[in-house]
Amino acid sequence: MANFMTTFGIWLAAFFTLSIFSFLYKDNPFYKFAEQVFVGLSASYWLVYTIYNILIPNLFNKLGTDFRGNLILLIPMILGILMLLRMVPKLQWLSRYPLALMIGTSAAMSMLLSFKSDFLSQMAATMVNPFSFSSPVDIVGTILMIVGTLCGVFFFYFSKKQEGFFKVPSKIGIWFLMVSFGASFGYTVMARISLLIGRLDFLLRDWLHIIK
């Protein structure tokens, strides 16, 4: 039975993979079917997962076993219920409170950490003496990093018209930005091709057993 279910699962996965790929030729009922099954399954999976892996162990089990000791959990429970009131038109304004709390708390929590890791540490990383390195590659690389950072930041300085002398660092900044976009594009291509490799590997190895 287990073997049958494994084989059935592989054939089902192959069918859905090919159905999604069929969109590359043109939109068709197989693609639409696969897409809608995926959307429906994902939604139901998340619902069940949330109930069984978040709500039951973190809320219901704790309140059920020791209600008095976990009274504090009633606060997030009430906030959660308020959030669900979005579905009741007359009471949907109540959902603003848990939302406001969430936004305020997460913004406050991440502000300091983000300031340190994305601003202070990143600035400190550019404050290096390029000539302290022994390898010419490191020296050139560090100079490029410093020039690129300064010119890149200058490109986004909009309080003064970028003409004359101010046009030069701005232009250099654009070049650095273009290079970074090119690198991002290269990485994106690699990621997309990897996905294709994954699916073809599944079809050729697990489904058709052509490759070992």
Add this chain to the structure above:
Amino acid sequence: MKKVDRTVIERRIVFLILVLAVMLPMLFPLGLKTQSTPLTQKVYDLIESVPTGAPVILSFDYDPSVITEIQPMALALIEHAWKKGHKVIATAMWPQGPQMADRAFNEVKEKLAEQNPEAELPEYGKDYVNLGYKPGGLVTIQGMGRNMKAIFPSDITGKKYEEIPLLEKVRTLKDIRYVISLSAGDPGLRDWIMTAKGKFNVPVAGGTTAVSTPGFLPYVSDQDQLHGLLGGLKSAAEYELLMGYEGDASRGMNPQSVAHILILLLILFGNIRAARKRKADKLALEENNG
């Protein structure tokens, strides 16, 4: 009869060629080799530098949609950590992370058993543990910095934190020697950098999908916000190379390389055609005006 747009046909030809460019090297491997880069070497060196018996965290912050890129990294990192005798604690910021962790642990165990049937295999609870999924990202990691047990009262089998031998001496995140987040997005590596490294000064390394790699590169600096970064299938292949075996990622580099050459040629071809068309249009416009 409705006339089919020429660009649509051309697009289909490109798709077909791309599929062939990926499929053929999978059927007939070209034997292309990859070389390790400093970013990958840095992750390897981090694991090498930690002594035997140290508790470490591998965070499985991804789901099955990216297993082609990230699962080979997970396999190589687990194998490396186990070979060094580290006690691996698996956590997950993504709901399907625990299943990915289980799958990776079992796969590495099977491989080790195949390599040496008489060797003692890592034991669950003693050498590794899967603490499961916890939502919250940044908040959860901050909580781990105060009290790990409060965040993960039990593992995925339901066993209580205090009953797991591996976790006996692990009270907070500060007891961890390094964190490696295998991350496909948010929450993930960025939260570990900001909190584990930024707040608790625990060394953090990462493995990400190729799409998100450029965003994390600035963190690998002399500030050591990231102790190395594995970006996409290429880095996974590099890590396999450092570990001395050819796994799924190394095999995937053959089709990857051929597909990249094809895309380069297509970009070149497209640009030449576009330039010629622009020139022809310009000439036509001049003739009309003149």
